Amino acid sequence: MRVLLVSPRFHGYHVAIAAALSARGHDVSTHAYDDHGTVAGRAWHQLRHQLPHKIGAGSHRRLAREQTARAAEVVAQARPQAVVVVKGDTLGRQFWEGLDGLPRVTWLYDEVRRTRWTHERLAGLGPLATYSALDDVDLEAAGLDTRHLPLAYDHRLVPEPRRPRTPDVSFVGARYPTREQVLTVLHEDGVPVRAYGRDWSSHPVDRLRTWRLGTPTLPAARDVTRSEAYEVMAASAATLNLHGDQDGFTMRTFEAAGVGAVELVDRTDVGALYESGAEVLTFADLDELTALCERIVADPAWTEPIRQAARARTLAEHTFDHRAAVLEDAWDTA
Structure with missing residues (x-):
């Protein structure tokens, strides 16, 4: 299947997830929704979004709108047959409405309380996976389609050369x-x-x-x-x-x-x-x-x-x- 993976760029874990899906025979494309590109792009992100937020002169709403628009455009262009979303709490209605009718699953690698998610927002998303055993129980009690899915090891990332042992x-x-x-x-x-x-x-x-x-x-x-x-x-x-x-x-x-x-x-x-x-x-x-x-x-x-x-x-x-x-x-x- 044509699978679209929509994920944060956090430490490159989206690469590991994409490789695992590819190993199962899927044609995988990836969109890192919080990727700000080059060094210049990341610096501009800091000045435009992070610094104003730090000094109390702005919010992350504009950033969320921009991320949502980009992700929705990627869905429209990729025309996937299935979508895997990782975290995704900053993505708004425009993105999720673009997934209507598509097989999909959302994997949460944080507790719900640490994100912008609520049970009400999660209720319309479709199948959920969460690394939190307690959240899995709570989500199931709320009637949501959920399963407990711990995080993992990227066995394809083999470090070379190996460092000598240290006493640290x-x-x-x-x-x-x-x-x-x-x-x-x-x-x-x-x-x-x-x-x-x-x-x-x-x-x-x-x-x-x-x-x-x-x-x-x-x-x-x-x-x-x-x-x-x-x-x-x-x-x-x-x-x-x-x-x-x-x-x-x-x-x-x-x-x-x-x-x-x-x-x-x-x-x-x-x-x-x-x-x-x-x-x-x-x-x-x-x-x-x-x-x-x-x-x-x-x-x-x-x-x-x-x-x-x-x-x-x-x-x-x-x-x-x-x-x-x-x-x-x-x-x-x-």
Whole structure:
């Protein structure tokens, strides 16, 4: 079938989803609805939309209208036989009306409360998939066509060359207060932590991009690509997967395991996906996390079976190819 994938450009995950759909025999075209093009285009976006919003002089309504118009035009030109939408909460009625009569499914990788979606808006969209188990229950109770669909690992993105192993306990991701607290405690306890990302970096460009003056006093590096993040996690003594106020499991859950990293995850309910102690390592508090880090750094051989088991489980059950099959089944019921 001719499948149109409409998705944010967030870390290039739309490329992984498109490849998985293509592997199932579909002719896939992709529209990244929040792609602002070149460096000049992204700079103009910052000046026209982000800066006014930051200083309270504007809203995102104009941006949403522009994204909606572009996406609706793509639907009209592509004439797809099925449509997969990822998130899509900024896209307005013009876009969704253009999908009337088409097999489609919308995959939400955030909790509904974190987006512009409401149950009322979602009710007219057709089949839904959500990474949030709690949202799945709520949406079903509201009478919506929903299924729980966790995120996944992009097994086609194989990092080369592999980095040599390091004694670092890494964290790759955005800086939130709870995450900063965890890394700070580990650092103060003598654990060799290192954070990666623009929010952590002291580089002047990163401070400008994140609208801040200061920077945390933690060992940190600048942004890495997704491929580089895979390398960093695999090479680290261990890598942190910190959720905080989320009930869905992050993409990092599957990526860290998929590259054969030693994943330290703050969710003891990960058992439905991975076996704690054998495939990932879970912790309930910072004292337990510190003790795990100290053991991992002191005895790297202990973690080798965990690395191998995590990767094997991921490739067997948790790739984007596995998720694409569920999306296909969902649009078949539209």
